[in-house]
Amino acid sequence: MNQFDKRIFVAGHRGMVGSAIVRCLEAQGYRNIITRTRAELDLTDQAGVRAFFAEEKPQEVYVAAAKVGGIHANNTYPAEFIYSNLMVEANVIHEAWRTGVAKLLFLGSSCIYPRLAPQPMAEDALLTGKLEPTNEPYAIAKIAGIKLCESYNRQYGCDFRSVMPTNLYGPGDNYHPENSHVLPAMIRRFHEAKMADAPSVVIWGTGSPKREFLYVEDMARACVHVMDLSREAYAANTDVSVSHINVGTGEDLSIAELASLVSEVVDYQGEIRYDTSKPDGTPRKLLDVSRMHALGWRPQVGLREGIARAYEDFRSEELVAS
Template identity: 65%
Template sequence: MNLNSKIYIAGHRGMVGSGIIRKLESKGYTNLITRTHNDLDLINQQAVNNFFETEKPEYVFLAAAKVGGIFANSTYPAEFIYENLMIEANVIHAAYTYGVKKLLFLGSSCIYPKFAPQPMKEEYLLTGELEVTNEAYAIAKIAGIRLCKHYNQQYGTNFMSVMPTNLYGQNDNFDLESSHVMPALIRKFHEAKIDDEPEIVIWGTGSPRREFLHVDDMADACVHLMENYDESDIGEFVNIGVGKDITIRELAELIGDIVGYEGEIVYDKSKPDGTPQKLLDVSRLNRLGWEAKIPLRNGIMQTYEWYKSEK
C-alpha cells in the first residue's frame, strides 16, 4: 500500500475497524473509504456489488462482523451464523469481482477446537469439536478463512486471514447482555464501586484462562501484515496475540484493583465457563517481525479511562 491507495475499512465504527483507521491515519494514509450500516448493508449482496463497482477500493480490511459474548452467542446462534456468513461472502466475492489488490479478513480465536492443545497453532484448525456456546460464530469465521484460501487457489487473489485473540480497548461494546468478558467486567466493577455494592457476581468458576490483546496492538499487526506481506508469505492464516494468558479470576482482581472496587468478588458456578483455555501460538507472527507492545495493566487502565470519558 502507498499513502494515497484507496483503502476500504469494513466495520469502521467497531472496535477493530476504528483501531485500524487510527493506525492508518497515524501513518499518513489519506484515502480511506468507510460506510455506516445505514449507508451500506453488507448482508445485501447487490448493495455490496454496487459499492465496489462505484468506489473500486484497492485494499480492503474486512473487520465488519456480528459479535458478542457467551450470552449473545448462545441466545442468537442463527443470527450469528447467517449475518457473518453473508458479510464475508458478499465482501470477499466483490473484492475478487472488482479487482481488489489485497484483502485482510479478521477471524477469531474461537475457530479452534474446544480442547485444542495449548498454545494453539494455526495447523490445529478443524482438528476437533468446537465450543458449543459459540459454534455458530466459529463456523462462520472458519468459512471466511476458507473463502479466502479457495479464492486465492482458484482465482489467484491475494486475500489474507488473521485470527486475533480476545481484544479490548476503546470503542469496545460495554453492554452487559452482549459484551465480551473484559468490557463486561470493567462496567460491572465501575458500577459496583459507584453504587457502593458489597459484592460483585461473575459467571463461572473463574478458572478459564484467556489471552487479551489491546486493539491498538491488533491494528498495528494488521497494518504491518498488509504493508509487508502477501498471502503466500503467511500460510493460510496467522494468529495475532500476545502469547500469554491469565485466569478470569486474575483478570477480575486486576480490574477490581484498577477501578478501585473494595467489595467481595463472588463466582456463580452454575453459569458456563466456556472454553477452558484459549492461548494462541504467535511464533508465526513473531517470525513475520511483529510482537505485542501494550502491557495488560496499562491497556486496561487506558480502556477504563476511555469508558469513563464516554459515560
Template identity: 60%
Template sequence: MKRAKIYVAGHRGMVGSAIVRRLQLGGYTNIITRSHAELDLVNQQAVTQFLNREKPDYIFMAAARVGGIYANNVYPADFIYTNLMIEANIIDAAYRAGVPRMLFLGSSCIYPRNCPQPIREEYILTGTLEHTNEPYAIAKIAGIKLCESYNRQYGTHYVSVMPTNLYGPNDNYDLSGSHVLPALIRKAHEAKIRGDRHLVVWGSGMPRREFLYVEDMADACVFLMEKEIGEDLINIGTGDDVTVHGLTKTVMEIVGFDGEIAFDSSKPDGTPRKLLSIEKMNALGWRAKTSLKDGIARTYADFRSRYPDMADFEAASSLSD
C-alpha cells in the same frame, strides 16, 4: 503506497475504528468508509455495486456481528447468518471488482475447544468447537475457507488473521452482548458506585484467557498490509494468558472496587483455555507492545469518558438496540 485506496469495512466498531486511526497515523489519506445506513453489507447487490464503483486497492474486513457467551446463546441464528452473508458478499464482490488484496479478521474461537496449547494455526478443523459460540465460529471458519479458496482458484491475496480476545477504546459495554473484559469493567464500576461488597462473575474463574489491546491489533493488521503478506492464516496475540479470577482482580484494582469476588458456578465457563501460538507473527518481526494492566487502564478511561454516569450509558444502550 500511502496513496492506496483502502476500504475499512466495520469502521465504527472497536477493531475497524482502531484500524482507521492506525492508517491515519501512518499517513494514509485515501481511506473509504461506509456506515450501515449507507451500505448494508448483508445486501449482495449493494456490496457488489459499491466495490465495482470504488475499486479499492486493499480491504480490511472488520465488519461482523460479535458478542459474548450470552449473546451467542440467545441469537445463534443471527450470528451465523449475518456473518456468513457479510463475508460471502464482500469476498466475492472484491474478487469480481478486481481487488487484489484483503485482510479478513476471524476469531480465535475457530479452534477446537480442547486444542493443545498454545494453539497453532494448523489446529483449525481438528476437533469439536466450543458449543457456546459454535454458530459464530462456523461463520468465521467459512470466511477463512472462502479466502483460501479464492486465493487458490483466482490468484487473489486474501490473508486471514485470528486475533485473541480483543479489548480497548470503543468496546461494547452492554452486558447483554459484551465480552468478558468490558463486562467486568462495567460490573466493577457499577459495584463501586453502588457501594456493593461483592462482584458477581460468571463461571468458576478458572478458565485462562489471552487479551490483546485493540490498538496493537490494528498495528499488526497494517503491518501485514505493508509487508504484503497474503494467502495465509496468522494468529495475532501476546503469547501470555491469565485466569478469569486474575483478570477480575486486575480490573477491580484499576477501577478502585475493593469488595470480594463471587463466582456464579451455574453459568458456563466456555473454553477451558485459549492461548494462541504467535510464532508466525514474531518471525515476521511484529510483537504486541501494550501490557494488560496498561491496556485495561486505558480502556477504563475510555469507558468513563463515554459514559460519565450510568444514566448516559443506559440511554446509549437503549438507542443501539
C-alpha cells in the same frame, strides 16, 4: 501512485477493531480511506455491496465488520450470528475478487479452534476437533471466511489474507451488561459496584478458565503490518492448508486473576464472588503467535496499562451518555 494514496476500504469502521485500523492507517499517512456506516451500506445486501465496489473500486480491503458478542449473546442469537457473519464475508470477499482488489485482510477469531485444542493453539489446529458449543455458529462463520480467502487465492490467484486475533479490548468496546465480552463486562460491573458501594461483584462461572487479551491498537498495528508485507513474505509463513496467522500476546491468565486485576484498576474494594451455575466456556484459549513474531510484529501495550486505558474510555463514554 504514492502508496499513501491507495484507496482502502475498512468494512466495519465504527466498530472497535475497524476504528482502530482507521486510526492506525491515518497515523501512518494513508489519505484515501473509504468507509460506510451500516445505514449507508448494509454489507449483508449482495446487490448493495456489488454496487458499492463497482462505484468505489477500492484497492485494498480490511474486513473488520462482524456481529460479535460474549457467551450470553452467542447463546441467545445463534441464527443472527451465523447468518450476518456469513453474508458479510461472502459478499465483501466475492466483490473484492470481482472488482480486482489487490489485497484483502479478513479478521477472524480464536474461537475457530477446537474447544480442547492443544495449548498454545497453533494455526494448524484448525478443524482438528469439536468447537466450543456456546459459540459454534459464530466460529463456523469465521472458519468459512478463512476458507473463502483460501479458495479465492487458490482458484483465482487473489492475495486475500486472514488474521486470527485473541480476545480484544480497548477504546470503542461494547460495554453492554449482557451482550459484551468478558473484559468490558467486568469493567462495567466493577465500576457500577464501586459507584453503588456494593458489597460484592458476581462473575460468571468458576473463574478457572484461562484467557489471553490483546489491546485493540496493537491489533490494528498487526493488521496493517500483515497487509504491508510482500506476497512472498506472507506466503513464506503460511501454506495452502494453513493460510491464516494468529495475533495475540502469547500470554494468558485465569478469569479470577483478570477479575482481581480489573477490580484493582477500577479501585473496587468489595468481594468477588463466582456464579458456578453459569457456563465457563472453553477451558483455555492461548494462541501460538510464533508465526506473527517471525513476521516482525509484537504487541506494545501490557494488560494492566491496556485495562487502565479501557477504563478511561468506558468512563468517557458514560459521561457522554449521561
